[in-house]
Amino acid sequence: MSDAALAAPRVKAKVSSEDWIMRAVLVGIALYLTVSILLPLYAILSKSFKNADGVFVGLANYVNFFSTPALFWSIQNSLTVTLICCVIVVTLAFIYAYALTRTCIPFKSLFKGVALLPILMPSLLPAIALVYLFGNQGIIKDWLFGHEIYGPIGIVMGECFYVFPHVLTIMLIAMANSDARLYEASDVLGASRIKTFFTVTLPSVRYGVVSAFFVCFTLVITDFGVPKVVGGKYNVLATDIYKQVVGRQDFEMGAVVSMVLLLPAVFAFAADRLVQRRQVALLSARAVPYQPKKNTAVDTGMLIFCCLIGLIMVSILGMACFASFAKFWPYDLSLSLKHYNFDLMDGGSWDAYWNSIELAAWTAVIGTAMVFTGAYLVEKSKGFHSGRAAMQLLCMIPMAVPGLVLGLAYVFFFNAPGNPLGFIYHTMPILVICTVTHFYTVSHLTAATALKQLDGEFESVSQSLKVPFYKTFFRITVPVCMPAILDISMYLFVNAMTTVSAVVFLYSPDTALASVAILNMDDAGDVAPAAAMGMMIVGTAAAVRLVHAGLTRGILSRTQAWRKR
């Protein structure tokens, strides 16, 4: 090897026109995320250091926050209810998931479906149902032994119901990733069932448990719907932001509370990402799925447990449903549709419902297209490593930002005088942008997972055949990933229907939304119509889920005939 050869110039790969197209689109989506998440976050951060006149005041607002006990106590309140919820939900979901995966109870898919019901509703709805069950005129208020539902008890009950399906999903995945060979080994070595549980089951799901804990923590501490309805005088951070901004018009203090709420959310998010990275290495490709064996005592116990949880799920939804039809609770319980006449109510209208449908449809269409294209470019484009890494990071940020913080950040950013994008403030587009961004991360991860399962050489083959990447994208990548694409669009649609937190600061009289209408009608004392609007959302979300299931099945059987052997 001669020295002259070593000193030869480095080869600079020619960037083809296709590469330029890919980079341009990638930069475009990255710019979108910069405008829709980074800049608003900067706006809210800087707002927290300014006074009402926009003058920089350093930490004065923070000093004010920490020296006002009424505000400061919210931190402790938030952490208290959140930690209690985490312990309760993670425990219950663990047992429920264990029953569904490791025992021989009947009706497993029914139990799974029932437990996922809360995903279909805004968190306001279970809180309203709790008021009907345990409120001053509640049918089983005695069960609280004289305690009031308004306060920490109500918040904990409502949140437990609301986050249960999210935690359960993580647990089910963790439990499904079990290796039957370990159980056989434990069996052969003569370990008892209890010992096997502590030496095999628990260690294999420990990352799932930790991950579930963090997800539960984030969901509860950032949720706004439940404490808004049943929080009473018990202040938590999420309701404080709303009260500061909507009630007292103190935007600066709202920004400070947002920053305080952002901290634990970011921390939980970062911790969860770390844990998930380790979980991947746990599963070997040769693992054998576990087949539960019959055990009458355990199975019976688990069946009773699942029935109880399922009963709670169904009765809370059933209560909300009944309340929406009861003529005049609790005096005249005959059924009527009068609460569905939203146009007569203060704070609600049928327009709000149709606006929600419009928002959800736009979010599903635009969001899915953008998320999938972005994930494709991050996963499959060549070179441009710094750009792809930056994009990857941008995609992760939305998950760490609570909806209320995002919504308020939009107010500060888009409503700032001189912002050239200010014209979209108070319009449908800003609601779509906000919602797409709010739910970007989970959608991106779903798309990335599906794309990672494709053969990495599809792009190389197309290049060698001189077929442009976009043709392969539309002819191969999109059709093969269609199930994941449908999953993403359904996820975006349902969440756009149910979300309250981010959009509550952004709607205008022309773009009122169904979920916000629940909030406003409940505020105005029209609780039954609020429940009725909630049922409209549940019904719509359920219908979309059914359509999604049908579409997925149809597509799998028709265009994806290749999946069959």
Add this chain to the structure above:
Amino acid sequence: MANDGNGGAYLRVRNLTKKFGEFTALKNVSLDVEEGEFVCFLGPSGCGKTTLLRAIAGLDIQTMGTVEQAGRDISNLPPNERDFGIVFQSYALFPNLTVMRNVAYGLENRKMPKADIAARVSELLDLVSLHDQADKYPSQLSGGQQQRVALARALATSPGLLLLDEPLSALDAKVRVHLRHEIKELQEKIGITTIMVTHDQEEALAMADRIVVMNHGVIEQVGSPEEIYADPASPFVADFIGTTNFVDGEVRADGQVSVAGVAIDCGAALDGLNPGDMVTVCIRPEDVQVSTEGGGAGIPVTITDVEFLGSFHRCHVVPVNGAGQTFGKDIDFMIDLSAGRARDLGIREGMAVQAALPPEFVRIYRPVGGA
């Protein structure tokens, strides 16, 4: 190895270096491939053979060096501006397209009339004998059939160069042997210049016109299968291709080499070596000549173990002459005898025989790291 003076080669690779961060996967590699030739890159995993193939394809462009194809400098071009077809180990068949659509994929983009495309696809499917499978999806085919679809797809656009990246390693042994004949026949029929990456020496020996043996990012030897097998340029090649005995030897004053205390005639192979130099003496197990008459030419050895390997027997032997003579530290000396020869000699464990090392089969290397 590189015939720099020859300007007529179809593919000219010059001083190719590829670095992945600190790791150097290819070190200053140069190579010529003639038009219509079937060349195999052979080497253990991590030797750089796939890296070299991907550099030629433009999929992972080299850090330094040039690649010319048909007189055109393609060193920095993206794959879609080069002229090649490729078959990957995974085949990368499009799962949602039928066999026919897979093969037509590259043609449909070229604004060819539909009828022409259909004719070309039909011709290709005939070529790989898959006409009756045209409407099936890849997942409905066997591994060998999938492999042939990938081949047909790569050939569809009539590229000037065919690249095969371990195309047979995902298949069963029997299918593999069958397909390697088919691929070779097909290649000869169309006359397409072909480069195949493989770690299977048998595959390389059976298919290639020329073999490029690689190790640690450099080319160890380039030559026809016969040359590579009969005259390995380095101990690595001798060891990697087939089986070879490596024994310690010492150059004697009379121009012979002492092995296990017995003088062996090695002829011109000792040029440049001085008496007293330590060398490595190589001979293939099947080239050792065995006789049972005591006192004949060769090294007296005792057979310690006989392995029955079907068509031949492999004997493991140790020297018997006194004074603790050995072939070297931890050296397992093997002799292969055909079943018939072993029967004639009455080979069995514990038997003493004479093992002669014929000069024409013996090769001498300086010990690795030695002077």
